[in-house]
Amino acid sequence: MIIGLPKEIKENEYRVAATPAAVHAFVQDGHRVLFEHNCGAGSGFSDEQYIAAGGELTPREEVYRGCDMLYKVKEVEPAEFDLFHEGQVVFTYLHSNAHLEATKELLRRNVTSVAYEDIDDDNGHFPALVPMSILAGKGGFVAALYFMQSVHGGKGLLLNRTAGVATPEITILGCGASGVSVAELASAFGNKVTMLDVSWPAMEEAKKHLPINVEFMQSNRENLEICLKRTDVLFNCILWAKNRKDHVVYRKDLKLMKPGSLIVDVACDDNGAIETCRSTSHTDPVFVEEGIMHYCVDNIPSGFSCTASQTLSAATLPHALAMANKGVERALLDDAHLRRGLTTYRGQLTLEETALKHHLSYVDPKTAIEKYYQG
Ligand SMILES: NC(=O)c1ccc[n+]([C@@H]2O[C@H](COP(=O)([O-])OP(=O)(O)OC[C@H]3O[C@@H](n4cnc5c(N)ncnc54)[C@H](O)[C@@H]3O)[C@@H](O)[C@H]2O)c1
Known part of the structure; x- marks a missing residue:
């Protein structure tokens, strides 16, 4: 051929x-x-x-x-x-x-x-998508490191366990391929990491691969509010049905977040799980809504070509x-x-x-x- x-x-x-x-x-x-x-x-x-x-x-x-x-x-x-x-x-x-x-x-x-x-596999996964989700999760964490810097509009917090400084808190919605990838880097940098999912098997599977500084909570309204109030960076890694009209994080919820915290929407569904998400590009990656910076690049992996x-x-x-x-x-x-x-x-x-x-x-x-x- x-x-x-x-x-x-x-x-x-x-x-x-x-x-x-x-x-x-x-x-x-x-x-x-x-x-x-x-x-x-x-x-x-x-x-x-x-x-x-x-x-x-x-x-x-x-x-x-x-x-x-x-x-x-x-x-x-x-x-x-x-x-x-x-x-x-x-x-x-x-x-x-x-x-x-x-x-x-x-x-x-x-x-x-x-x-x-x-193209799927015996486990119902999509093997040509998973490698890109893994890269998007890792690239999303790298973006968070960058946009938390004061010189890039962030509040100047290093996402790392630093002696004498309160350890940064990271919240990840979704324990799938991209969520686990964010958690791998965020936890390796010493942050306090919380992952939320609606699926207990997904959390149980993720737990096998991640260290002790990652905790797992059921994704529900109460737990989400607890996490929003304490998080420095919120990652959305939920696979969201395109026809859904509701959200997980509503515009009004952004007011619960600490000033200067950041949302990295890896899933990047316009008006999806994060109501205020609209996709952005590598050339113009962030915008601010309700005082919260959003990073919503829809092709993160191409930055790591x-x-x-x-x-x-x-x-x-x-x-x-x-x-x-x-x-x-x-x-x-x-x-x-x-x-x-x-x-x-x-x-x-x-x-x-x-x-x-x-x-x-x-x-x-x-x-x-x-x-x-x-x-
Ligand atoms: N921005 C980019 O460049 C980029 C690149 C690759 C993939 N993606 C997107 O990222 C998204 C996630 O991909 P993935 O491969 O990690 O998906 P995945 O299917 O592996 O994981 C999604 C997880 O979300 C969980 N979930 C569903 N509803 C939830 C809720 N209400 N709260 C918490 N968790 C919930 C599921 O149980 C599942 O564990 C997809 O939409 C994919 O298209 C974006």
Whole structure:
């Protein structure tokens, strides 16, 4: 198979889908990899490294037109639509719900698309999302360290156990992948850390991985108020249903917080679990509401592109190799977890959530493939 590795064009996106090591894995299995100039530069990988791994430096348009499977990071942008051809596969974060125009283009052009974010595993986790949540949690803590500094608008509190100074208090809502990552760094820095969750198993699992200076409380109104009054930094790491209209932390609750405390909304749902959240960017990351600074960057991992590209590539490569080695249909039929990510196939929408949300017709992925594939 010929694999295409483009340079991402979205603003502030520095990740690349395949590291040179991943390119080497394709080449070793007998495939060709066409890569665009500087595709890995934002993550610290040079063209020379890709060439040494067996990749072929190719003009951008040829990367798209000449490959069987385009292996990328971000959703498909309008500038890319005309570069796709019938029967081609695109393997990327698609977010087909939010990017309906792109989804319709892929359907119209008979492109087979497989979304990273919808591939699950035996435990019901989403292995291509977890590495990014882990980075977002850690990056969120790094941002808190930065924005608590007086020179960056904070109250000048070092988030660290310091002799002679009251230990800072950190509250984390949600004990999932991102919440535990915040807690790992916050506790390692010696802070007093409290995690709240509605799920007892989630708290119990998190407790196994975290030290003794992390306590766990049921997420309810009473406990939230206790934490809001004492916290220096509040992290929101809740996976929040997009259609919910209520909140966990309401605008009026910000008045309970100490002056100069900070909210880091890792989950970053506009008007979501934190009523006052609105997503921000790396170039303009914070705003103040009710006297409380908010950090709500919606793509924290892209700030750590070198790390992110390596963890993302490791998470997606086994599936990309399976599709290259077996052929896309066979790989999808053999693996129900990969098939869960199939979004468009021969002009049919095969991702149920997107079909339901936009009232579009939907075909079960297995049925759609078996109709055409006899192998
Ligand atoms: N900002 C970014 O750059 C970035 C990057 C990656 C992920 N995210 C987002 O971060 C969010 C969290 O991701 P994750 O992988 O950690 O999710 P996760 O599913 O691993 O964990 C979410 C946790 O929230 C808990 N929860 C649900 N309702 C709660 C409530 N009312 N109070 C307290 N806890 C509650 C759940 O029980 C679960 O343990 C997602 O929305 C994800 O899209 C943001």
